[in-house]
Structure formats: C-alpha cells, structure tokens
Amino acid sequence: MNTPENNTPERDESNSGIRPNAGGTPNKPQPSPDEAVHAFEETLLSLEKTLQWPDARPSHSGSSESSTRQANEAHDDEARIGDNDEIAENGENAGNSDEDDAAAATSLPAAAAPMVFPSFSEPTFSDSSFSESTFSDSSFSGTAQETPVASEPPTAAADIPAPSHGPEAAASARSRLAVLADTLRGKTTQAFAPLRTRLDPAITALAPAARWIRSVWRKRMKFSYVLYAVVFIIVTCCSVLFLQWSVYSEPDYPDGAQVDEATKAAQSVAGQVTNFVSQSWLMGKHLFLLNCLALGMIYLIAIVVINRFWVATALFGSVMSAYAIANSFKVKLRSEPVIPSDLNFVSGGNTGDILSFIPQEDMAFVHACVRALVWFVAICVIVQFVDRRSSFIPTYWRHPIASARHIAGNVTRLVAIIASVSIMLSFTWNLGMLDGWSKNWAASLGDAPQLWNGMGDAANNGPAITFLRLSHTKVMDKPEGYSRAAMQDIAKRYADQADGINAQRQAKLTDSTVIMILSESFSDPTRVPGVAFSQDPMPQIRDLKTRTTSGFMFSTGYGGGTANIEYQALTGLSLANYSPQLQIAYQQLVPKQKWTPAFNQSWNEQNGQNSSQALHTFMQGMYFRNINYKKFGFSKFWTMDSDKYKITDCSPIDSAWYASDECTYRNVLSHLDAAGGPGQFMQVVTMQNHMPYNDWYQDNQFKDADASSDLTDGERAQVETYAKGMNYTDQSTMDFLGALNQINCPITVIFYGDHLPGIYPTAYSNPDNVIGLHETDYFIWSNDASPSADTKLPDDTAQYTSSNYFIAQAAAHMNAKVSPYIAFLTRMHEQIPAMSVPSAAGGDNQTPVYLDAAGQRIEDKQLSKDARAALHDYQLIQYDISTGKNYLKDTDFMALR
Numbered sequence: 001m002n003t004p005e006n007n008t009p010e011r012d013e014s015n016s017g018i019r020p021n022a023g024g025t026p027n028k029p030q031p032s033p034d035e036a037v038h039a040f041e042e043t044l045l046s047l048e049k050t051l052q053w054p055d056a057r058p059s060h061s062g063s064s065e066s067s068t069r070q071a072n073e074a075h076d077d078e079a080r081i082g083d084n085d086e087i088a089e090n091g092e093n094a095g096n097s098d099e100d101d102a103a104a105a106t107s108l109p110a111a112a113a114p115m116v117f118p119s120f121s122e123p124t125f126s127d128s129s130f131s132e133s134t135f136s137d138s139s140f141s142g143t144a145q146e147t148p149v150a151s152e153p154p155t156a157a158a159d160i161p162a163p164s165h166g167p168e169a170a171a172s173a174r175s176r177l178a179v180l181a182d183t184l185r186g187k188t189t190q191a192f193a194p195l196r197t198r199l200d201p202a203i204t205a206l207a208p209a210a211r212w213i214r215s216v217w218r219k220r221m222k223f224s225y226v227l228y229a230v231v232f233i234i235v236t237c238c239s240v241l242f243l244q245w246s247v248y249s250e251p252d253y254p255d256g257a258q259v260d261e262a263t264k265a266a267q268s269v270a271g272q273v274t275n276f277v278s279q280s281w282l283m284g285k286h287l288f289l290l291n292c293l294a295l296g297m298i299y300l301i302a303i304v305v306i307n308r309f310w311v312a313t314a315l316f317g318s319v320m321s322a323y324a325i326a327n328s329f330k331v332k333l334r335s336e337p338v339i340p341s342d343l344n345f346v347s348g349g350n351t352g353d354i355l356s357f358i359p360q361e362d363m364a365f366v367h368a369c370v371r372a373l374v375w376f377v378a379i380c381v382i383v384q385f386v387d388r389r390s391s392f393i394p395t396y397w398r399h400p401i402a403s404a405r406h407i408a409g410n411v412t413r414l415v416a417i418i419a420s421v422s423i424m425l426s427f428t429w430n431l432g433m434l435d436g437w438s439k440n441w442a443a444s445l446g447d448a449p450q451l452w453n454g455m456g457d458a459a460n461n462g463p464a465i466t467f468l469r470l471s472h473t474k475v476m477d478k479p480e481g482y483s484r485a486a487m488q489d490i491a492k493r494y495a496d497q498a499d500g501i502n503a504q505r506q507a508k509l510t511d512s513t514v515i516m517i518l519s520e521s522f523s524d525p526t527r528v529p530g531v532a533f534s535q536d537p538m539p540q541i542r543d544l545k546t547r548t549t550s551g552f553m554f555s556t557g558y559g560g561g562t563a564n565i566e567y568q569a570l571t572g573l574s575l576a577n578y579s580p581q582l583q584i585a586y587q588q589l590v591p592k593q594k595w596t597p598a599f600n601q602s603w604n605e606q607n608g609q610n611s612s613q614a615l616h617t618f619m620q621g622m623y624f625r626n627i628n629y630k631k632f633g634f635s636k637f638w639t640m641d642s643d644k645y646k647i648t649d650c651s652p653i654d655s656a657w658y659a660s661d662e663c664t665y666r667n668v669l670s671h672l673d674a675a676g677g678p679g680q681f682m683q684v685v686t687m688q689n690h691m692p693y694n695d696w697y698q699d700n701q702f703k704d705a706d707a708s709s710d711l712t713d714g715e716r717a718q719v720e721t722y723a724k725g726m727n728y729t730d731q732s733t734m735d736f737l738g739a740l741n742q743i744n745c746p747i748t749v750i751f752y753g754d755h756l757p758g759i760y761p762t763a764y765s766n767p768d769n770v771i772g773l774h775e776t777d778y779f780i781w782s783n784d785a786s787p788s789a790d791t792k793l794p795d796d797t798a799q800y801t802s803s804n805y806f807i808a809q810a811a812a813h814m815n816a817k818v819s820p821y822i823a824f825l826t827r828m829h830e831q832i833p834a835m836s837v838p839s840a841a842g843g844d845n846q847t848p849v850y851l852d853a854a855g856q857r858i859e860d861k862q863l864s865k866d867a868r869a870a871l872h873d874y875q876l877i878q879y880d881i882s883t884g885k886n887y888l889k890d891t892d893f894m895a896l897r
Contacts, residue, residue, distance in 0.1 A: 220386060220387075220388045221387075221388060222387065222388045222389040223383075223387045223388075223389055228309050228392070231309075231313065232296070232299065232300075232303075235299065235313055235316065235317055236292050236295050236296045236299055237292060239295050239299075239316070239317070239320040239324075240288060240291045240292050240295055240462070240464065241273060241277075242320065242321065242324040243291070243295075243320065243323065243324045243327065243462070243463045243464055244272075244273050244276050244291075244462060244463070245269060245273055245324070245328075246324040246325070246327035246328040246331065246337075246463065247327060247328075247331050247337055247455070247458045247459045247463050248269045248272045248273065248459065249269065249331065249332065250268060250269055251264075251267045251268070252712045252714075252761065252762065254710055254762075272459075276288060276462075279446075283446075284446070285445070285446030286445040286446055287445065287446050287447065287460075287461055287462055287465075288462075289445065290442055290445045290446070290447060290461075290462065290465060291462035291464045291465060294427070294464050294465060294468060295320070295464050297420060297423060297424045297427070298316070298424065299312070299313075299316045300420050301417075301420045301421055301424060302315055302316050303392055304392065304393065304413060304416040304417050304420055305417055307391050307392050307393060307395065307413065308384060308390070308391070308392065309384075309387075309389075309392045310380045310381070310383045310384035310387065311380065311381070311384055312392075313380050314376065314377045314380035314381065317373075317376055317377075317380075318373055318376075318377060321369065321373050321376075323338065323463075325366065325369055326338050326342075327458075327463055329358055329359075329362065330342075331455065331458075333359075333559070333560075333691055333692070333758065335455050335558065335559050335560075335758050335764075336454045336455050336559075336560065337454055337455060337457075337458035337463045337466055337467070338463070338467065339454060339466070339467060339470050339583050339584075340467060340470050340471045340473075340588075341470075341583055341584045341587035341588050359692050359694070360694065393409060393412055393413040393416060394409040395409050395410050395413050396409055396410060397410070426438065427468070428468045428471050428472060429472050431465070431468055431469045431472070432469050432470070432471075432472050432473075432474060432581055433472075433474075442465065447461050447465060448460065448461065449461065449469060450844070454466060454470075454583065454839075457469070469581070470581055470583060472581075473579075473581050473582055473583075473588050474579045474581050474582075475578060475579060475582055475588075475589060475882055475883045476577060476578045476579050476582070476875075476878065476879055476882065476883065477579065478879060478884075479872065479875040479876050479879050480872075481872075481876070482876055482879060482880070482884060484885070484887045486876060487876065487877075487880050487887035487888050487891075488887065488891065490824075490873055490876060490877065490888075490893075491820060491888060491891035491892070491893045494820035494821070494823050494824045494827075494893070495820040495823075495892065495893075495897070497820070497823040497824070497826075497827065498817075498818050498819060498820045498822070498823035498897050499897065501817070501818055501823055501826065502817040502818060502897055505815050505816060505817050505818075506815060507787060507788070507814050507815050507816040507817070508606075508816060508817060508896075509602065509810075509811055509814065509816035509817060509818070509896060510602055510603050510606040510607055510611075510678075510679050510896065511678075511679050511746065512679050512745075512746040512747065512748055512782075512786060512814060512816070513672065513673075513679045513680045513681070513682070513745060513746065513747045513748070514603075514679070514680075514681050514682070514747075514748050514749075514750065514810060515668065515682045515684060515747065515748070515749045515750070516569060516570075516681075516682070516683050516684065516749075516750045516806070517684045517686070517749060517750065517751045517752070518562065518565070518566050518569070518683075518684065518685045518686065518752065518753075518754050519661070519686050519689070519729060519733075519751060519752065519753050519754070520562065520685070520686045520687050520688065520689050520690045520753075520754065521689045521690060521691070521722075521753060521754065521755060521756065521757045522689060522726065522729060522752070522753030522754075522776060522777060523726075523753045523755075523756045523757075523775075523776040523777055524537075524538060524542070524726075524777055525537060525719060525722060525723050525726065527772065527775075528756070528760050528763050528769075528772075528773065529763045529766070529769055529772075530708055530709055530710040530711055530760075530762060530763055531708045531711070531719055531760070531763075532706075532707040532708050532709070533702055533705045533706060533707060533708075533723060534705040534707050535701060535702065535705040537702065537723040537724075537726040537727045537730065538726050538727065538729070538730040538777075539730065540730050540731065540733075540734045541730050541733060541734070541777070541779070544734070544737075544779060544781065545777070545779050547790065547792060548779050548780065548781045548782075548790070548791065548792050549779065549780040549781075549791060549792050549793040549798050549809065549813045550777070550778060550779035550780070550792075550798065551778060551795065551798045551799040551800055551801060552775040552776065552777060552778070552799065552800055552801075552855065553565075553752050553753070553775065553776050553777070553778040553801055553802060553803055553834075554771075554774060554775055554800060554801070554802045554834035554835065554836045554840065554849075554851055555753075555754065555755045555756070555774045555775065555776055555802075555803075555836065555840070556568070556575045556576075556755075556774075556836050556837045556840060557754070557755040557774070558755055558756055558758060558764065558770075558773050558774055558840075559691075559755065559756070559757060559758020559759075560755065560758065561584075561754070561755055562623070562685075562754045562755065563584055563585070563586040563587070563623035563625075564584060564585060564586075565752075565754040565755065565803045566586075566683075566685065566754065566803075567585045567586055567590070568802065568803040568804040569750075569752070569803040569804070569806050569807075570598045570599060570600065570632065570683065571596075571597065571598050571599070571804075571881075572599065572804050572805075572807060572808070572821065572822075572825050573585075573804060573878050573881065573882070574802065574804045574835055574874070574878070575836070575837050576835045576836055576837055576848035576849070577848070577874060577875050577878045578878075578882075580837070580838065584623065586623040586624055586625070586628055587623060587624055589882060590624070590627075590628045590631065591624055591627055591628065591631075593631070593882065594886065595881065595886045595889050596628075596631045596632055597821075597881060597889075597894050598632040598633065599681070599807045600612035600632060600633060600634060600681040600683065601632070601633045601894070602681075602819070602894075602895075602896050603679060603680060603681040604633050604635075605895070605896075606678070606679075606896070607678035607679055607680070608678065609633070609635055610635045610636075611635075611678060611679070611680050611681060612633060612634050612635060612680065612681040612682070612683070613634055613635055613636035613637070613638070613671065613680070613681075613682060613683075614629050614634045614636070614637045614638070614682070614683040614684070614685075615637075615638040615639075615647070615664070615667055615668060615671065615682065615683070615684050615685070616637070616638070616639050616684075616685040616687070617639075617640060617647060617650050617658070617659035617663065617664045617667070617685075617686060617687045618639065618640055618658065618659070618685075618687045619639060619640060619641050620637060620639040620641055620642050621641075625637070625685075626639075629683075634683065636671075638667065638671065640659070647659075647667055649663070649666075649667075650663035650664070650667070651663065652688075652696075653688070653696070653697060653728060654696055654697050654698050655696050655697075656688070656696035656697070656725075657690075657692075657696075658687035658688055658690050659686075659687050659688065660688050660728065660732070661686050661688045661689075661728065661729050661732040661733065662728075662732040662735070664684065664686045664687075664688070665732055665733070665735070665736035665739075668682060668684055668736070669736070669739055669740075672743070672747075673745075677745075679745075679746070686729075688725060688728065688729060689722065689725040689726070689729060689757070691757060691758070691759075692718075693717075693718040693719075693721040693722045693725075693757065693759060694721065695717065695721055696721055696724075696725075697721065697724045697725070697728075700720060700721065700724045701724075702720045702723040702724050702727070703720050706719070706720050706723075710762055711762060712761075712762065715759060715760065715761065715762060718757075718759040719759060719760075722757055722759060733751065737749065737781060737783070740783045741783050741784045741785075743783065743785065744785050745785055746782070746783070746785050746786035746787065746788075747782065747783045747785070747786060748780065748781070748782045748783075748786060748788065748810060748813065748814055749779075749780070749781045749782075749783075750778070750780050750806050750807075750810055751778060751779050751780075751781070752776060752777070752778035752779075752803065752806070753776035753777055753778070754776065755774070755776060756773050756774070756776060760773060764842075767842050767843055770840070770841060770842030770843075771840060771841055771842075771849070771851075771857065774836060774840045775800075775855070778801070778806075780793075780806075780809060780810055780813045782813070782814065786814070787814075787815070788813055788814045788815060791813050791814075791815075793809070793812060793813055796853050797812075797829075797830075797833075797853065799833075799853060799854070799855065800833050800834045800851050800852075800853060800854070800855045801829065801833060801834055802834045802835050802836060804825070804835075805825055805828070805829040805833075805834075807822060807825070808822050808825035808826045808829055809829070811826075812826065817896060817897060818896065818897070819892075819893070819894055819895055819896045819897060820892065820893045820894075820895075820897070821877075821893050821894050822896075824870075824873065824874075824877065827870055828870050828871075828873075828874055831864070831866055831867040831870045831871070832850045832851075832858070832863075832867055832870070832871065833851060833852060833853045834850070834851040834855075835848055835849065835850050835851070836848065836849045837849070841857070847860060850863070
C-alpha cells in the first residue's frame with residue numbers, strides 16, 4: 001500500500017515525467033483515493049477505541065437513530081427561528097391576552113419547560129481507562145493501539161475490510177461520526193453529573209420565581225400610539241422652550257432707574273419666553289409653532305430611523321439639551337447663538353477647548369444639567385424595556401416577503417424614513433433661498449430673517465430656525481457681468497495701475513520681514529462710553545501711535561469673530577462682500593476652496609517655500625487653522641498642541657488661563673531669521689486677553705484707578721481685569737519692538753486688535769455706540785534697520801481702515817512695489833477707507849457698513865461713481881476667488897511686479 005511516506009513522485013500526465021515544484025525539486029506525492037479513505041478509516045477506529053467503544057462498527061439502527069435525531073433537531077431549530085422572528089424582533093406574537101398566554105404555555109416545547117436534570121449514576125473508570133496512552137499521539141495515528149478496558153475490545157485494525165468507494169462509503173463515515181459525537185456528549189454529561197446534582201435543588205427552588213417573572217414579562221402592556229403622541233408633543237415643546245430660554249438674558253437696570261414691576265416681568269427671561277409663545281394668539285406670529293414643527297421633524301426622523309420610540313426620545317432630548325446649554329453660554333460670552341459652523345469645533349476634536357471657555361461660576365449649573373440629563377436618559381431606557389412594543393413600526397427583515405403583513409410593515413418604515421428625511425432636507429435647503437418654498441411658508445407663520453444679526457434672528461425667530469437657515473450657506477451672489485473676459489480686463493487694468501505705483505517706489509516688499517500680529521481683543525477701554533481710569537492702561541502704545549502709521553481698524557465683530565478679521569488681513573477679501581449667511585469664512589468657505597491666494601505666498605515665491613510660518617499660543621484646530629494655514633502655504637505652524645512644531649515654554653500670568661503676550665513674543669523672536677537672510681512672513685495670534693475676564697491678576701492697580709460710571713458691578717469687575725491685561729500687553733509689545741530694533745534686518749510689524757471684548761452691555765445697548773464698539777487700535781511700525789523706520793502715513797489716509805487693507809497700507813508704509821491685486825486694494829482703500837458687515841451698525845441694518853477717512857458712515861446712495869465702480873470690481877474679484885471659476889488664477893494678478 002502506498003502511503004505519503006513512500007514519497008512516490010507525482011507524474012505529469014502531459015509528458016509522463018516527474019513534475020517539479022517551484023524550487024526545481026520533485027513535489028511531495030499525493031495519496032491515491034484508496035489510500036486516503038483507508039487512512040480515514042484507521043483514524044476513526046483509533047478515536048472509537050480511545051472512547052472504549054464496545055462496537056466499533058455502527059449498526060444500521062444507529063445510523064437511522066442519528067438521522068432521525070438530526071432531522072428532529074433541524075425541525076426544532078426552524079420552529080424556534082420562526083418564533084423568535086415574530087416575538088423578539090417585532091414584539092407582535094408575544095401574546096395579546098391571558099388566554100393566549102395559557103395556550104402558549106401548554107404548547108411550549110420541551111426546551112421552554114422548567115429545567116429538570118435527569119439522574120445520572122456517577123461513572124467509574126478503571127485506572128487504565130484514561131491512561132496517558134489513551135490520548136497519546138499514537139492513538140490518532142494510522143496504526144491501532146490496544147487499550148485495556150473492562151468491556152469487549154473494539155475491532156482490530158486488521159479486521160477492517162477493504163475500503164469501499166462511492167456514496168455508500170461516505171454515508172457510512174457520516175453515520176460513524178454522528179455516533180461518535182453522541183458518545184462524546186454522553187461522556188461529557190456523565191462528567192458533569194455531580195455538579196448538576198448539587199445545583200438541582202437551587203434550580204428547582206428558583207423555577208417558580210423564574211416562571212412568575214416570565215409570566216409577568218410576557219403580560220407587560222404595549223404602550224399605545226396615543227401615549228407616544230403625547231410624549232412626542234411634550235418633549236418637542238419643552239425643547240423649543242429650552243432653546244428659546246438659552247438666547248435670552250435678564251436685563252440690567254442702572255442704579256436708581258424707575259422701572260415698574262410689569263415691565264420688569266415682561267423683560268425678564270420668563271417674560272420673554274412667555275411672549276414668544278403667546279404671540280401666536282396675540283399678534284398672529286406662529287413662531288413657536290414653526291420651531292415646534294422644525295424640531296418635531298428632526299425628532300420624527302430619529303424615531304423612524306432608530307425604530308425605538310424611547311431610545312429616539314433619549315437621543316433627541318440629550319442633543320437638544322446640549323444644544324441649549326451651549327447656546328446659553330455662547331450668547332452670554334459672545335452675544336451670538338450657536339451656528340452650524342460651530343459644529344466644526346466638535347468634529348475637529350476641540351470639545352475640551354470649548355468647555356474651557358465656560359465661566360467657573362456656571363459649572364454648578366452645567367453639573368446640574370448633566371445630572372438631570374442622566375436621569376432622563378435612564379428613564380427612557382427603562383421604559384423602552386417595559387414597553388412590549390419594541391418597534392415603533394413593525395418590520396420583518398429576516399423574512400421580508402413572507403406575508404402581506406411583513407411587506408406592509410417594511411414598506412411603511414422605508415416610506416416613513418424617505419419621506420421625513422426628504423421633507424427636512426428640502427425645508428432646510430430652501431429656508432435660506434430668496435424664493436424657497438420653506439422660506440415663504442415660514443414667513444407666512446411670522447418668520448422675519450435677520451441674517452445680518454444672528455443674535456436678533458435667534459431671539460425673534462427661534463434658535464432652531466436660525467440654525468437651519470444657516471445650514472445651507474450661500475457664499476455670495478454672482479455679480480453682474482462676471483465672465484472670463486471681465487476678469488482678464490480687471491487683471492490688465494490693475495496691472496497698469498501697479499506699474500504706475502511701482503514707478504514711484506523703490507523697495508521690494510519681500511526683501512523685508514513682515515510680522516502680522518493679531519492681538520486678541522486688544523483695544524483702548526477708555527474709548528468706551530462710561531469707562532474711565534485715572535491711570536492709562538496703554539500709555540506706550542498710545543505714544544507710539546503718534547509716531548508711526550496708525551489709527552483705528554473697523555472690525556466685523558464685537559466680543560468675537562477673530563477668524564473673520566484674520567481672514568481679511570491674510571487674503572485682502574472682505575466679509576462685507578459675502579452673503580450674511582457666511583458667518584465664519586475659515587469654517588464655511590476656506591476648507592472647500594480649490595484656490596486660496598494669501599499674501600504670505602508672495603514671500604514663498606520670492607524667498608522659498610519655508611519663508612512663511614505662523615504661531616498661535618493655543619490649539620492648532622481652532623477655526624480649522626491647521627487646515628487653512630496649510631492651504632495658505634505656511635510651512636510651519638507653532639502651537640501649544642502641535643506634535644512637530646510645539647510651543648513648550650509658555651505660561652499664563654498669575655491665575656489667568658491663557659499664555660502671556662511676553663511668552664508669545666519670545667517665541668516669535670526665537671523663530672525669526674536674524675542672520676540677514678531673505679525676508680520672512682510671520683502670522684502671529686496671541687491669547688492673553690481672551691475672555692473670560694475673571695479676577696486673574698494680583699496687584700491690579702486698575703481696581704483703585706477705576707473712575708467708570710453707569711456700569712453694573714459685573715461690568716466693572718470685568719473691565720478692571722481687562723484693563724490690567726491691556727497694561728501687560730502694552731509693556732510686552734514695546735519690549736518686543738525694542739528687541740526687533742536690535743536685529744540688523746529690515747522688519748515691519750502690522751499690529752492690530754481683532755475686536756472689543758463683549759463686556760460692555762450697557763454701552764452696546766445704545767445704538768449710537770455700536771459702530772464705535774467695532775473699532776480697535778492698530779499700527780504699522782518698522783525697525784531701525786528698515787528704510788521705512790519712523791514712517792507715518794498721513795491721518796487722512798490711515799486714521800480709519802479695515803483689516804482687508806493692511807497689506808496695501810504696509811506696502812505704502814514701506815514704499816514697496818505692489819502686485820495688481822495690491823494695487824486694486826490701494827485704490828479701494830482710497831474710495832472706501834473702511835468697511836464691515838451689516839451687524840457692525842446694529843439695529844435692523846441690512847447692508848454693508850462703509851466709513852470715510854474721518855470715520856463717518858457713508859450711505860449707499862452717497863457713494864461716488866468711482867467708489868461704486870471700484871466696489872463692483874471688488875465683488876467680481878472676490879466672487880472669482882471664493883466661488884467662481886478662478887479666472888484670475890491664470891493671470892499675474894497676484895504676482896508682485
């Protein structure tokens with residue numbers, strides 16, 4: 001007999017030769033079918049002998065019993081699958097009455113009856129029964145090994161008849177394997193019989209309790225759809241009220257003000273929420289209903305998608321609660337509601353950073369809300385188990401077409417999902433469109449959009465509607481006359497103007513290092529009505545502004561909006577030209593842009609790709625800076641949490657939260673090329689004076705120097721802390737400029753505050769103060785090694801500006817040559833010295849705000865013909881770069897000449 005050990009070479013039938021393997025040596029020969037069957041017989045017999053089988057060869061009856069057993073098990077499994085499909089998945093066949101339960105109990109299969117173990121006599125084995133030889137390797141070899149047993153020994157290997165082939169041999173092997181499995185199960189049962197004997201009394205004692213629990217569980221009621229509807233309405237209405245509460249705040253009245261109790265009640269948070277609801281029948285403005293319908297549709301989507309009413313309720317309630325709490329804090333700190341772009345903070349992994357902005361005195365409220373939310377979710381989960389109606393819409397995915405009932409249930413759920421999602425998407429998409437169906441329908445219910453004022457929109461129309469309105473962002477309308485030919489004409493016209501400007505200038509912009517410093521919330525607090533100190537918080541910068549190019553920057557934000565001002569400074573584009581729906585360009589626009597020209601790229605093109613870098617003494621993901629700076633072309637971005645470019649030696653002042661300006665400037669100096677190499681561009685964002693303004697600083701002299709009037713106690717305390725922070729910035733900035741004077745390379749600094757802090761509610765409540773509260777301080781300064789040292793542009797061209805003009809002003813300050821784009825910005829600044837978004841004027845203003853060289857507002861009808869022409873060019877340029885065809889990319893519009 002041939003065996004694998006014979007190493008008979010395999011023959012290649014094509015040439016009757018030995019077939020080599022991949023290595024060139026003969027393959028190991030394969031056994032013939034006869035040899036394989038015989039080897040299997042020997043192995044099977046060895047297993048039978050190991051188990052001390054009296055009769056190694058199965059009888060016909062054994063085979064029949066095994067076949068019968070397998071058929072019965074298959075039938076039982078099929079029955080159980082059907083029952084589980086109807087009961088576990090849909091909760092429909094668990095019994096509808098006591099009679100059904102009784103009938104079901106009498107028809108239960110044996111497996112469902114109380115577990116009673118049969119009695120087993122404890123097996124005895126001879127010493128040789130499980131000797132080492134029993135499970136030795138040889139017992140599974142091709143040679144049978146004798147094992148002494150008390151019963152008749154199994155048939156010897158020599159008694160095995162010659163193997164047969166065909167279906168009969170396969171059937172015989174299957175039968176023998178089935179009997180072998182039965183024997184293994186029997187011996188296992190015998191081995192565990194003592195344990196079962198000991199557990200049997202406990203099982204018997206617990207059986208009645210188990211039967212009672214099972215009976216009660218099967219008889220639990222199905223909650224009606226009427227109850228679902230009531231809970232749906234209550235949860236939806238509470239969510240709308242909670243969100244509306246989040247955008248209101250208690251009014252502050254000046255000391256001695258005569259305000260009657262009715263007015264105080266109406267202007268309180270409770271009064272404002274009540275008015276929001278009651279205006280449905282008092283003024284015919286059904287905004288409460290509109291918000292309920294919008295949130296109700298979201299709630300319904302969660303229900304039909306999850307198909308578990310109480311789980312969906314827990315999820316919806318949790319999300320709405322978190323939304324309302326976040327909304328409350330953002331309104332309190334920045335006077336604006338949560339908008340869709342804020343979700344990028346969460347998706348960008350900055351949730352912890354946002355939580356750090358919560359004032360310490362409000363943490364108790366947050367903890368209370370979290371505890372209440374945990375209880376709410378726990379109750380919903382418990383009720384989900386108590387409710388026997390496990391599925392909101394009965395569905396049958398295991399057997400989808402088994403019956404008309406199955407088909408109807410599945411189709412109903414699919415239709416519900418598709419319909420609810422489609423309606424919600426269509427509503428959201430059209431809510432911000434001029435002629436959208438949902439916009440017109442919402443208007444019929446009293447919705448009056450205030451896209452220029454997110455806070456006012458949320459307070460008057462509901463934060464849910466404001467959020468949905470901003471979900472579909474329109475960047476800007478297509479300007480009239482936009483085409484490739486029009487953009488080529490603009491590129492040519494301003495190239496000619498650049499040549500005219502450059503003929504009168506000698507310096508090259510990129511030969512100097514330019515440091516653009518956004519100083520967080522920097523402004524002169526004494527310019528705010530009602531705020532005064534007997535000691536100047538910023539004496540050195542105030543003096544510097546008299547000796548260098550300086551003035552006031554018209555900001556797009558109050559209390560926040562850093563990213564927008566920074567975006568304008570780096571790109572020269574203005575938020576005033578965008579649609580009011582575009583709230584934060586860094587989050588809603590830049591990540592999607594294919595072409596993102598920025599001024600730092602000129603240094604990269606002239607001096608190498610490593611010539612521009614950025615530094616921010618906070619987290620890299622804020623406002624997606626890590627993504628946007630990379631698109632802008634910054635080769636390095638130094639932050640507190642960066643892996644590769646990490647700032648490690650920064651700390652706050654006293655008990656403040658954020659890195660000091662002194663630390664920021666020290667890091668800037670360490671990354672400057674002071675060896676006389678090519679010019680660099682550095683973008684710097686500080687954090688020292690970021691909100692909140694708790695009592696951070698020791699020895700704050702401005703507490704005693706505070707001479708303010710008409711401020712609440714809360715305002716006064718914050719203003720005093722803020723003034724001390726300004727004083728620290730004043731000193732560290734002048735020290736930084738002094739260090740730059742020691743470097744023998746031309747360096748120019750563009751320094752500006754991004755916005756005022758949101759700590760002046762009394763002053764902001766007066767409409768006449770709103771524009772002034774959007775003006776911060778700026779200056780452009782050059783060190784002693786620069787040809788433009790001690791340069792000061794005339795106040796009639798520099799007193800008022802906006803951050804989109806900074807690079808054009810710096811080029812004029814440095815007497816540097818410009819690109820066609822910078823030439824355009826130079827002309828634009830001459831025509832409209834400063835511009836900002838509609839909310840910068842407050843009230844119901846719906847158009848961009850323009851200021852003249854003296855800081856006075858220019859109405860649209862007062863714009864000159866040249867100003868209108870330049871503004872139209874601006875809109876064409878901005879549209880082409882932001883959302884158009886990028887025709888200017890194929891020109892030299894951005895290249896320095």
